[in-house]
Amino acid sequence: MIAANRLNTVEEYYFSKKLREVRGLMAEGRPIINMGIGSPDLEPSIDVQNAVKEALRHDGAHQYQSYQGLPELREAFSSFYKNKFGVTVNPQNEVLPLMGSKEGIMHISLAFLNPGDEVLIPNPGYPTYTSVTNLVGAVPRYYDLTDKNGWFPDLEELKGQDLSKVKIMWTSYPHMPTGATANREQLTDLVAFSKENDILLVNDNPYSFVLNQSPISILEIEGAMDVALELNSLSKTFNMAGWRVGMVLGNSEHINAVLKVKSNMDSGMFYGIQKGAIAALNSSESWFNELNAVYHERRELMYTLADKLQCTYDKDSVGMFVWAKLPKGASSSEKFIDEVLYDKNIFITPGTIFGSNGEGYIRFSLCVTADKIKEAINRF
Numbered sequence: 124m125i126a127a128n129r130l131n132t133v134e135e136y137y138f139s140k141k142l143r144e145v146r147g148l149m150a151e152g153r154p155i156i157n158m159g160i161g162s163p164d165l166e167p168s169i170d171v172q173n174a175v176k177e178a179l180r181h182d183g184a185h186q187y188q189s190y191q192g193l194p195e196l197r198e199a200f201s202s203f204y205k206n207k208f209g210v211t212v213n214p215q216n217e218v219l220p221l222m223g224s225k226e227g228i229m230h231i232s233l234a235f236l237n238p239g240d241e242v243l244i245p246n247p248g249y250p251t252y253t254s255v256t257n258l259v260g261a262v263p264r265y266y267d268l269t270d271k272n273g274w275f276p277d278l279e280e281l282k283g284q285d286l287s288k289v290k291i292m293w294t295s296y297p298h299m300p301t302g303a304t305a306n307r308e309q310l311t312d313l314v315a316f317s318k319e320n321d322i323l324l325v326n327d328n329p330y331s332f333v334l335n336q337s338p339i340s341i342l343e344i345e346g347a348m349d350v351a352l353e354l355n356s357l358s359k360t361f362n363m364a365g366w367r368v369g370m371v372l373g374n375s376e377h378i379n380a381v382l383k384v385k386s387n388m389d390s391g392m393f394y395g396i397q398k399g400a401i402a403a404l405n406s407s408e409s410w411f412n413e414l415n416a417v418y419h420e421r422r423e424l425m426y427t428l429a430d431k432l433q434c435t436y437d438k439d440s441v442g443m444f445v446w447a448k449l450p451k452g453a454s455s456s457e458k459f460i461d462e463v464l465y466d467k468n469i470f471i472t473p474g475t476i477f478g479s480n481g482e483g484y485i486r487f488s489l490c491v492t493a494d495k496i497k498e499a500i501n502r503f
């Protein structure tokens with residue numbers, strides 16, 4: 124059977140291919156240290172683990188769940204946003220649980236894009252924005268992010284272009300892969316730009332609570348609820364990547380459109396996972412402090428490793444990666460990481476998988492123990 128044409132618009136995910144190669148090298152007995160992917164190796168809190176265990180015996184725990192999630196879960200999302208960002212969302216209709224923010228990218232795109240609509244996508248940025256845009260028959264339109272502009276779009280330059288077909292703009296601050304942050308003024312400009320051009324602004328915000336002194340949500344900006352949605356996730360903040368819990372927040376009309384898609388695609392989130400998520404969202408300040416202490420130690424070590432590779436980096440960046448610039452004279456990101464992989468058995472992500480502006484950069488994940496990072500340093 125011939126697969127649908129839309130499959131010609133996407134390729135197998137880089138990590139899926141490269142990790143197969145890395146696994147092959149491991150099977151040959153090579154002592155590979157994987158600094159590629161941002162999948163937290165630490166455990167969720169004991170409270171979270173106990174919550175899911177206890178939930179298994181609750182009445183109805185194994186039945187289909189509401190498409191909108193338990194009211195208690197939506198309350199917990201809403202309180203989390205209130206406590207962390209000072210943002211008020213109505214738990215009834217302004218927040219929706221997702222099975223990870225990645226699925227939200229597809230749902231939002233299905234809810235708002237018609238074939239031929241254009242989508243503003245950051246270069247570099249999370250590759251899923253592009254693949255989903257292509258899968259729904261819309262057209263990716265990249266905006267440049269560079270070191271020079273602080274990895275923030277040149278809105279004046281964009282305003283000079285014909286934006287009449289643009290329906291969605293993806294942003295992710297704190298930015299993945301660079302770890303750049305956007306301040307309140309910049310986010311205010313983004314909201315104004317989206318309003319002026321009738322664009323749905325979607326900020327993908329899963330890294331706010333990793334090594335970040337000043338978390339900020341797009342929904343804090345006045346008027347943002349009119350034009351913006353925000354995605355958030357428990358994957359990185361609570362070490363729950365495999366649980367698949369995310370959320371989308373915004374005004375009720377936008378959320379309803381997403382719900383219309385979602386309710387036709389899944390049959391609710393497992394009850395136990397919802398209970399665990401509620402426990403996570405209610406974590407005390409010490410959770411965040413302890414998590415950040417671990418990542419802080421790892422990041423300091425990763426800087427030393429980057430130094431060994433003669434790479435440079437911005438110590439003001441946040442999140443669970445170190446985004447590093449290759450030394451002058453290095454040929455290309457992919458060649459560079461392949462050399463390190465084959466010579467030193469260390470896998471690092473080439474910046475190019477996030478777009479052409481990632482050329483000349485590599486990304487180290489902090490989801491690696493301090494001992495492994497020390498071992499990697501010793502290999503040089």
Ligand SMILES: Cc1ncc(COP(=O)(O)O)c(C=O)c1O
Nearest residue numbers: 223224225249299327356358369
């Ligand atoms: C920018 C960005 N958005 C979304 C995701 C997806 O996260 P999840 O689906 O686990 O919530 C990731 C994961 O790496 C990411 O880096």
